[in-house]
Amino acid sequence: xxxxxxxxxxxxxxxxxxxxxxxxxxxxxxxxxxxxxxxxxxxxxxxxxxxxxxxxxxxxxxxxxxxxxxxxxxxxxxxxxxxxxxxxxxxxxxxxxxxxxxxxxxxxxxxxxxxxxxxxxxxxxxxxxxxxxxxxxxxxxxxxxxxxxxxxxxxxxxxxxxxxxxxxxxxxxxxxxxxxxxxxxxxxxxxxxxxxxxxxxxxxxxxxxxxxxxxxxxxxxxxxxxxxxxxxxxxxxxxxxxxxxxxxxxxxxxxxxxxxxxxxxxxxxxxxxxxxxxxxxxxxxxxxxxxxxxxxxxxxxxxxxxxxxxxxxxxxxxxxxxxxxxxxxxxxxxxxxxxxxxxxxxxxxxxxxxxxxxxxxxxxxxxxxxxxxxxxxxxxxxxxxxxxxxxxxxxxxxxxxxxxxxxxxxxxxxxxxxxxxxxxxxxxxxxxxxxxxxxxxxxxxxxxxxxxxxxxxxxxxxxxxxxxxxxxxxxxxxxxxxxxxxxxxxxxx
Amino acid sequence: xxxxxxxxxxxxxxxxxxxxxxxxxxxxxxxxxxxxxxxxxxxxxxxxxxxxxxxxxxxxxxxxxxxxxxxxxxxxxxxxxxxxxxxxxxxxxxxxxxxxxxxxxxxxxxxxxxxxxxxxxxxxxxxx
Numbered sequence: 293x294x295x296x297x298x299x300x301x302x303x304x305x306x307x308x309x310x311x312x313x314x315x316x317x318x319x320x321x322x323x324x325x326x327x328x329x330x331x332x333x334x335x336x337x338x339x340x341x342x343x344x345x346x347x348x349x350x351x352x353x354x355x356x357x358x359x360x361x362x363x364x365x366x367x368x369x370x371x372x373x374x375x376x377x378x379x380x381x382x383x384x385x386x387x388x389x390x391x392x393x394x395x396x397x398x399x400x401x402x403x404x405x406x407x408x409x410x411x412x413x414x415x416x417x418x419x420x421x422x423x424x425x426x427x428x429x430x431x432x433x434x435x436x437x438x439x440x441x442x443x444x445x446x447x448x449x450x451x452x453x454x455x456x457x458x459x460x461x462x463x464x465x466x467x468x469x470x471x472x473x474x475x476x477x478x479x480x481x482x483x484x485x486x487x488x489x490x491x492x493x494x495x496x497x498x499x500x501x502x503x504x505x506x507x508x509x510x511x512x513x514x515x516x517x518x519x520x521x522x523x524x525x526x527x528x529x530x531x532x533x534x535x536x537x538x539x540x541x542x543x544x545x546x547x548x549x550x551x552x553x554x555x556x557x558x559x560x561x562x563x564x565x566x567x568x569x570x571x572x573x574x575x576x577x578x579x580x581x582x583x584x585x586x587x588x589x590x591x592x593x594x595x596x597x598x599x600x601x602x603x604x605x606x607x608x609x610x611x612x613x614x615x616x617x618x619x620x621x622x623x624x625x626x627x628x629x630x631x632x633x634x635x636x637x638x639x640x641x642x643x644x645x646x647x648x649x650x651x652x653x654x655x656x657x658x659x660x661x662x663x664x665x666x667x668x669x670x671x672x673x674x675x676x677x678x679x680x681x682x683x684x685x686x687x688x689x690x691x692x693x694x695x696x697x698x699x700x701x702x703x704x705x706x707x708x709x710x711x712x713x714x715x716x717x718x719x720x721x722x723x724x725x726x727x728x729x730x731x732x733x734x735x736x737x738x739x740x741x742x743x744x745x746x747x748x749x750x751x752x753x754x755x756x757x758x759x760x761x762x763x764x765x766x767x768x769x770x771x772x773x774x775x776x777x778x779x780x781x782x783x784x785x
Numbered sequence: 786x787x788x789x790x791x792x793x794x795x796x797x798x799x800x801x802x803x804x805x806x807x808x809x810x811x812x813x814x815x816x817x818x819x820x821x822x823x824x825x826x827x828x829x830x831x832x833x834x835x836x837x838x839x840x841x842x843x844x845x846x847x848x849x850x851x852x853x854x855x856x857x858x859x860x861x862x863x864x865x866x867x868x869x870x871x872x873x874x875x876x877x878x879x880x881x882x883x884x885x886x887x888x889x890x891x892x893x894x895x896x897x898x899x900x901x902x903x904x905x906x907x908x909x910x911x912x913x
Binding site: 425428429432436439440443448449451452454455458459462463466469470473476477482 | 802806809815818822825826829832833836859862865866869872873876877880881883884887888896900
């Protein structure tokens with residue numbers, strides 16, 4: 293049993309999905325989803341504990357030894373992301389019952405849970421696998437599930453959001469698979485570790501650089517790197533609340549992981565940052581994201597769209613850390629990846645609670661909401677403070693490490709850019725605070741009640757995590773440091 | 786010249802890739818976009834499969850008298866990719882059906898216009 297943890301991590305949620313469909317019951321489906329994601333969380337924590345010492349768990353599927361068979365390969369970096377994804381999934385699974393009861397017709401409930409499990413299985417699979425083509429397959433499993441989940445939104449605009457995401461996401465995945473195909477043509481292998489050991493012989497060739505470019509662009513579409521983020525705001529704004537929270541917290545983060553895995557474990561930092569001007573390109577786009585997306589966020593009329601644009605900006609901080617090409621930059625990126633996922637997950641869960649009561653989260657619908665839903669509103673404010681990077685919140689820790697990594701390279705102007713763009717976050721969070729606390733509630737808002745405990749409790753767990761991770765950094769910084777070391781060491785023999 | 790001719794499968798692949806991508810970007814009709822997307826995905830199948838074939842190679846079954854075999858792995862990979870492509874296309878078409886029901890059109894610019902004007906959105910809401 294213990295030897296098979298690497299595959300169980302993926303198979304457990306994958307089996308839950310058809311099980312839920314067969315049972316055709318909303319209640320049983322929900323229980324299965326909660327049990328499945330809790331089981332995935334337990335497995336990921338165990339894998340994390342085992343890989344902390346720099347160990348690499350290799351699992352040969354069907355006992356076909358790698359590189360011939362498909363290998364699952366888990367090191368500190370993959371375990372770090374596995375814990376994040378399954379933790380958020382467990383919280384969202386608990387939250388989803390009450391949330392979809394209000395948003396979806398009853399006959400769709402069990403299908404929702406099945407899709408949720410499929411999406412989770414896909415995301416975990418991307419992270420656990422050590423095979424390039426397997427990454428593509430899981431990428432599409434999670435994406436196809438995500439398209440359907442988004443299309444379940446009540447508003448008809450959810451359909452168009454889902455369609456746009458389908459087009460962009462498929463182009464991204466196909467670019468990725470072109471890149472993998474070129475690598476396969478050059479080396480004759482798909483196993484990531486084997487690729488890493490064979491690439492040095494051919495890395496001077498133009499085809500390898502083309503593969504690198506295709507994979508970068510394809511994955512960047514998936515992780516919503518500015519200016520390839522156009523699918524993201526609509527998808528997050530019109531999807532059911534539980535779905536926006538889950539996708540905002542996990543989907544883009546897993547894509548960042550794929551990029552890091554290919555950069556460091558397969559191509560190697562020397563090739564990525566030496567042969568192509570990737571450093572400069574990534575840095576320029578990251579800075580553009582930090583400023584442009586934050587500025588656009590300020591002018592949104594819908595709070596969910598506001599925080600969706602804020603996500604694009606925050607992804608900019610993550611890729612800025614990556615673009616530094618140093619171990620401390622990579623650590624900062626991974627810390628921010630974790631902290632931002634928890635923060636954004638919490639905010640979208642709480643926005644879902646407001647949407648449940650107020651019928652939507654446009655600014656004119658939530659004036660004065662702080663007086664009638666004090667806990668929910670306060671939670672969002674705490675999340676907002678973490679987005680800005682106020683001390684004692686998780687966001688401060690990651691920005692601190694990011695600024696340290698930047699200063700280490702002597703780039704003071706970059707440090708100033710990080711701080712300046714955080715000021716834009718102050719503005720958009722303040723817009724929410726101003727509307728929620730300082731405007732008089734109208735008749736509609738005044739009769740609202742506080743959100744039900746079934747929604748507040750899961751969201752509260754994430755908000756508590758935001759504060760806890762701001763005080764005790766051993767989990768995030770410790771885990772991210774291990775992950776960065778593992779990535780930097782790479783899989784080259 | 787000979788070099789270009791011997792790589793004709795690559796030229797074909799690139800032609801199909803660009804054609805598909807161009808249709809996705811240039812067309813405003815949701816169905817035509819999906820057609821373009823399909824061509825784009827299909828071109829990648831060619832990228833994988835064509836180099837797997839060796840001239841004079843047979844199926845990879847050990848038998849007397851045959852020493853040159855074609856690589857079977859790309860076929861298996863692309864079988865998976867075809868399944869993914871079919872699933873994507875099916876889901877895309879299903880979405881277009883739902884879009885047609887909700888908006889009464891499958892032209893992207895008309896849909897965007899309907900969503901922009903609040904009056905039209907309300908009318909559609911009442912009609913539902």
